[in-house]
Amino acid sequence: MLAEAAIVNPSRRDSTPRHQAVLLRETLELLAPPRGGTVIDCTVGMGGHTRALLEAVGPSGRVVGLDRDSESLALATESLWEFGDCFIPLHADYRDLPRILTEGGFGPVHALLADFGFSSFQMDSPERGFSFSSEGPLDMRLDRSRGLTAAQLLAAWDEAELARALKEYGEEHAARRIAKAVAREQQKKAIVTTLHLARVVEAAIPAARRFRIHPATRTFQALRIAVNRELEGLEEFVEQACRMLGPRGRAAFISFHSLEDRAVKHTLAKLTPHCVCPPALPRCVCGRKGIVERITRKAVRPSSEEILANPRSRSARLRVIRRFEEGE
Ligand SMILES: C[S@@+](CC[C@H](N)C(=O)[O-])C[C@H]1O[C@@H](n2cnc3c(N)ncnc32)[C@H](O)[C@@H]1O
Secondary structure (H helix, E strand, O other), rough: EEOOOOOOOOOHHHHOOOOOOOOOOHHHHHHHHOOOOEEEEEEOOOOOOOOOOHHHHHHOOEEEEEEEOOHHHHHHHHHHHHHHEEEEEEEEEEEHHHHEEEEEOOOOEEEEEEEOOOOOOHHHHHHHOOOOOOEOOOOOOOOOOOOOOOOHHHHHOOHHHHHHHHHHHHOOOOOHHHHHHHHHHHOOOOOOOOOOHHHHHHOOOOHHOOOOOOOOOHHHHHHHHHHHHOOHHHHHHHHHHHOOOEEEEEEEEEEEOHHHHHHHHHHHHOOOOOOOOOOOOOOOOOOOOOOOOOOOOOOOOOOHHHHOOHHOOOEEEEEEEEEEEOOO
């Protein structure tokens, strides 16, 4: 069942935490949501993009906003109160998009945005367990109402399983070394807090092999991806999102690590025309006409000004497509 976000106490409106929406101007320009249109924001977060989308569609349009994190969604809903019924918040996983659109009767969709990953609000809330620099329970669930926490997953895995996850989801070169140190520590004392894990990882990586980022960065990324099964169904979601667009509708995808961006890029390439008919044929007969055209040839990256103002934007990659019309 889709659960509408709880209506929350309006007196808390001013205290809504801020998250700087990444590539905001570029996303709006390339997505070009029409006035009066229907937009799906698959990842509301703190509502930065959502607000801009609501302003763009105006009072005769609507933005359906999804998030897996009911706490974030409730806060964003509070901060978007002035848009009234134009904003439709839904506590949902974007991988349920076809069902959400069918059950809600939200078509035709003029624009869709997916800004993957997690928000500054989640990162900066120590009790959520995403940060290796502040103490908190090793949780990392985006939806705290279901699933195993990172601590539970860590306790359930053996050394080989952890090493595999670190390599696959964190692209961690020292995966085996870290997995060994974690397994050894778990025998002495269960790892259930963020700083405990960060210390174990740090101690496992020799100083000479530490690069620009904190030694625990890739371990935390891998665990977060595993806990939330972030890569499962990602390609299917990107394809469904493109197929659910109305004629000439646009979709924008913002990724924050290479695994996500690879899945987006690969799926969009599959959906773009790659006709293999001989040039002499008057029209395409191979059937590989594709359903979308790329609006961005290469991924759009944040400007140096944006990275300076918001260092968390540095790894962002934006890709935008447009759905073909019938007969195009
Ligand atoms: C980078 S933040 C979005 C920030 C947002 N665009 C803003 O301007 O504030 C990503 C959000 O996506 C949500 N999310 C991640 N995976 C999701 C999923 N499978 N379904 C729905 N929401 C998801 C996270 O809970 C988080 O709030």
